[in-house]
Amino acid sequence: MRLVFAGTPEVSVTALEAIVASGHDLVAVVTRPDAPAGRGRKLVASPVAEYAEKLGVEVLKPVKPSDPDFLARLREIAPDCCPVVAYGGLLPQAALDIPPHGWINLHFSVLPAWRGAAPVQHSIIAGDDVTGASTFRIVKALDAGPVYGVLTEPIGPNDTAGDLLGRLASSGAKLLVDTLDGIEAGILEAREQPAEGVSIAPKLTVEDAEIDLSAPAQRVDRLVRGCNPSPGAWTTFRGERLKVLATALTDEELPPGAIRSTKAAVTVGTGSKAIQLVTVQPQGKKPMAAADWARGVRITDDDRLGAE
Structure with a gap:
């Protein structure tokens, strides 16, 4: 199949590499526009753009996927299917209608659980024992399209969001290629998601990552792991923000914040x-x-920690 891949961060590159190694024809890549990064705030291309440019593949960077010029170019390219991994842009119906086999998203949860931008983080914070990945056809509603394939992945007691996402990126890349193979062969049929079990996983803000030390130790530990590496769980010490990157559970007794x-x-x-602080990052x-x-x-x- 002729494919146009859509993705932006490093986690998307794993799936893009798998597609390049498959028998499919990658004809272009869609990614978010260059963004300022580092102390100099220089514009930097996304990891997907950098990888595609090395391959010599056409890179499209629409400010909005609804831009007429972008839609016109996509029609000219005429992809059969558009696989998507963490693209980060809202696709209009006009774009969804272009490829005959649709836009196939690799999402890092077992749908309909944890629809949204941060499924891995929320699954850890919620205390789930198992998560996974799903491939589904994108529709207008958030992560609500019919599902082609699913895999599961246990969540270890020390897993951070970064650890879990790394494993899912690898296993999910194979799931995505298998899904594309099945669609091309005409042997894979998508099934509608069940109406029950829907949960939402919005992007985590810095405010969401503030540690509540009056909460039970396990909840604190899950927040720390779920917010690592981003946005980073934090509390305050002597009036300044202190990031907490790793903790461990103990049997010790201490008042909250002591x-x-x-x-x-x-x-x-x-x-x-009490919890043990393992790794921290003071402000600056x-x-x-x-x-x-x-x-x-x-x-x-x-x-005390957390005291104003």
Whole structure:
């Protein structure tokens, strides 16, 4: 099949590589426009754009997928199908109607659970034991189209969103290629999603990532893992923001927000048992071991986390 791939971040590149290695004909790539990055705020191409440019494949970067020039070029290219992984743009019906086999999205959840921009993060934060990936045909409603294929993936007790997304990107890439193969062969039929079990996973904001130390330890630990690497769970210490990148559960007892520091470990009270801080990132600094941070700031008996 003639394919136009749509994707933007690094996680999309894994699927794009699998498509390039398949028997399908990649004729163009659609990605988000170059965006400012780094201290200099220079415009930088997306990971998908960089990879496609190295291949010599045409790259389309519409500001909006509804742009008439973009739609006209897509009609000229005349793809049979458009696989999508984390593109990040809202596709209008005019674009959805162009490829005969539609736009096939690889979504990192077992639909209809966790429709939206951050399914992996929300599945960890919610305490799910299992997540997965689904391929489905895009329709106007959010992640509500009929499903072609599904895989499942257990969530380990120490998995971060980054860990889980890395595994799903790899297994999901194979699922996407298998789906495209099945569509081309005419042997794969999409099935409508069940009406029950729908949950929504909106993009996580910095405000969503604030740690509530009056919550139980497991909930705090899940928030930390679900927000790693982005946006990064955080609390406050002496009036400044402190990112918490890794924690561990303990059997210790401490009041919520209270800090106990030894040479080897730093523990903080929650609404249940205390949690150990493993890796933190003070404002304006690089990530570091929590014990090193605690020695540097010289924790006192009056210090608390989360206190204004």
